[in-house]
Amino acid sequence: KTQNDYARFFPDWHERDVASWVRRDRKHPCVIFWSIGNEVPDVRTPRGIELTKTLRGLVRSHDPAGHAFITMGSNHMTDENAQRCADLLDCAGYNYAERLYESHRAAYPQWNIYGSETSSALQSRGIYHFPLDRATLIEADEQCSALGNSTTSWAAHNTEYCIIMDRDTPYSCGHFIWTAIDYFG
Numbered sequence: 001k002t003q004n005d006y007a008r009f010f011p012d013w014h015e016r017d018v019a020s021w022v023r024r025d026r027k028h029p030c031v032i033f034w035s036i037g038n039e040v041p042d043v044r045t046p047r048g049i050e051l052t053k054t055l056r057g058l059v060r061s062h063d064p065a066g067h068a069f070i071t072m073g074s075n076h077m078t079d080e081n082a083q084r085c086a087d088l089l090d091c092a093g094y095n096y097a098e099r100l101y102e103s104h105r106a107a108y109p110q111w112n113i114y115g116s117e118t119s120s121a122l123q124s125r126g127i128y129h130f131p132l133d134r135a136t137l138i139e140a141d142e143q144c145s146a147l148g149n150s151t152t153s154w155a156a157h158n159t160e161y162c163i164i165m166d167r168d169t170p171y172s173c174g175h176f177i178w179t180a181i182d183y184f185g
Contacts, residue, residue, distance in 0.1 A: 015058060022062035031068045034059045038073040038116070039095060043082040052085040073116030075154070077104070086111065091173060093117075096154045098165035105171055115175030118162035122150040 018036075025031050036055035042048040052072070059070050069090035076082040077097045086092035087108065093116030094100060101113060122137070122144040129136045129145035137150050144150035148158035156162045166175040 014055070018055065018058040019062050022059055026063045026065075026067050033071045033091065033093075034063065034068050035093070035116075036070060036072050036089075038093075039075045040072065041076070043072070043074055043085045044076050044079045045081060048081055048085050049088070052088050056088060069112070071114075071116070075117075083108070096156070098156075098162055098169075101165065101169050101172065111171075112173055113171060114173035115162060115166050117178045118166065118175040119156050119159060119177040121148070121156045121159045121161070122152065123148070123159070 022034060036052065036059065037043075040048070040051075042051055056070050060066070071089050071091040071093050072085070073093035073095050074082050074086065075095035075097070077086070077092070077094050077100055083104070091112040091114060092104070092108075093114060095115075095117040098115060098118065104111065104113065123146045124143040125146060127141070127143040127146055129143075129147065129149065132147055132149055135149055135151055136145055137152065162175060162177070166172045
């Protein structure tokens with residue numbers, strides 16, 4: 001993803017890495033997914049399909065009994081090529097894209113879907129910025145409003161939104177609430 005991250009070792013290490021983690025954990029009852037990537041930009045290109053097939057094949061070769069579903073978490077699910085990659089997997093993971101569940105279910109009724117990263121509701125406990133109908137991301141006090149009016153394009157409008165979306169969507173396997181917390185000072 002960046003010049004000096006682990007991706008530079010991918011050509012030499014991906015086969016050994018997949019063999020290592022799949023063989024180590026393939027019979028653990030708590031493992032329900034094999035994730036072959038998260039927010040990988042390549043899924044938006046033809047190379048993404050090639051990589052998805054390669055990694056899926058490696059996982060299957062080391063877990064032929066299929067102890068867990070093969071998946072990836074994607075923040076590019078609006079992209080047609082990313083959808084082609086998801087179509088090759090057992091489960092489609094959506095990062096901050098619950099709004100796509102219904103339309104994608106209609107287009108891909110065979111998909112098992114889930115929220116691979118959800119929430120990211122921006123709130124500071126006990127901080128209330130008004131007016132309620134105005135989106136306020138950052139105020140002079142460097143706090144986000146707990147009223148649900150500190151939103152971004154990728155985040156949930158409030159904490160309840162993504163919980164309700166996955167709870168009330170019968171074809172969703174569930175979700176993982178991203179729990180990043182920023183502290184000032």
